[in-house]
Amino acid sequence: MFGETAELGEVLLTEDEIQSKIREMAKRITEDYRERSLVLVGVLKGAFIMMSDLAREIDLPLEFDFMAVSSYGSATRTSGVVRILKDLDFEISGRHVLLVEDIIDSGLTLKYLLKYLSTRKPASLEVCALLRKTGIQKVPLDVRYEGFEIPPVFVVGYGLDFLQRYRNLPYVAVLRDGVQP
Ligand code: PRP
Numbered sequence: 001m002f003g004e005t006a007e008l009g010e011v012l013l014t015e016d017e018i019q020s021k022i023r024e025m026a027k028r029i030t031e032d033y034r035e036r037s038l039v040l041v042g043v044l045k046g047a048f049i050m051m052s053d054l055a056r057e058i059d060l061p062l063e064f065d066f067m068a069v070s071s072y073g074s075a076t077r078t079s080g081v082v083r084i085l086k087d088l089d090f091e092i093s094g095r096h097v098l099l100v101e102d103i104i105d106s107g108l109t110l111k112y113l114l115k116y117l118s119t120r121k122p123a124s125l126e127v128c129a130l131l132r133k134t135g136i137q138k139v140p141l142d143v144r145y146e147g148f149e150i151p152p153v154f155v156v157g158y159g160l161d162f163l164q165r166y167r168n169l170p171y172v173a174v175l176r177d178g179v180q181p
Contacts, residue, residue, distance in 0.1 A: 002169050007162065009176040012150055018130070018158055018171065019053070021147045025128060026057030028145060029098065037061040039097045039122075043113065044068040044086065046102035049159040049167065050130050054100065065089055069109060080108035080139070088120070097122040098145075101129040102159040105152075107137035131155070131172070154181040 029038075037060065042051040044066050055062055068086035097117060104110055110127065117125055128145035133152040150172075156162045157169030162181060166173075175181060 003165070005169075005173075007176055007179045008156070008166075008173045011171050011173045012155060013148060013158075013172040015170040018147075021130070022050070022053050023057050025145045025147060026054055029054075029128065030059045033060055033096060036096050037063070039063045039065060039090075039092055039095045040100055041088065041092075041097055041117070042066045042100045043102075043109070045167070046159040046161070047100045050102050051100045054128065063090070065092075067113065069113070071109075080106075080112050082109055082112045084116075091120070092117065093121040094123050096124045097126075099125065099127045101127065103131040103133070103155070104129050104137065104141065104143065105133050107139045107141050110141055110143075111139045130158070 038058070040051060040055060040062055042048060042064070045068070055064070065088045066086065067084065067088060069082040070085055071082055099113060099117065101110060110129070114125065114127070126144040127142070129143050130147040131150050132143065132146055132148070134149045136152045153174050154162070155172050155174055156166035157172045159167050160172065161167045162175060
């Protein structure tokens with residue numbers, strides 16, 4: 001139904017588990033930002049699926065923007081410098097901003113983006129991330145809304161890809177043994 005899945009192994013998070021967590025996070029966000037308007041900033045490409053589900057569960061006036069970043073090859077893994085492929089379309093100064101990420105791996109992308117966005121002087125800047133791999137963040141991060149902690153394995157689905165595929169799976173699965181990321 002979702003295309004070829006022969007490369008997939010164990011399902012880590014089912015569609016029901018993900019959707020229930022999204023509703024729970026959206027409820028908290030709705031309560032926390034009551035009486036305020038919010039700008040959701042999604043980090044392409046991975047966050048687009050989550051952002052779409054999350055946004056439709058948030059009962060607030062919302063605006064949307066996206067950033068696209070890419071690493072400078074392996075240097076990113078050590079330096080945390082990322083290349084901005086697409087910047088924000090709108091000014092966020094004085095706005096309440098919630099950065100939406102699908103996954104936090106080393107944490108370096110997030111650290112860079114938070115530093116970059118804070119220079120735009122938002123009224124507030126928080127993070128909503130569906131997944132965080134445990135034990136491998138290289139930097140301390142303050143993630144206000146966190147969905148699931150997962151083991152540090154390669155996962156696909158719900159926005160996450162392997163060679164650009166599997167983003168449309170409604171669940172999160174690991175790659176089958178022997179399939180190399
Ligand atoms: C993923 C994810 C984060 C980043 C996390 O994006 O969406 O942006 O990696 O990694 P880090 O914590 O080690 O910095 P990816 O580079 O795979 O791009 P994509 O979303 O377009 O697939």
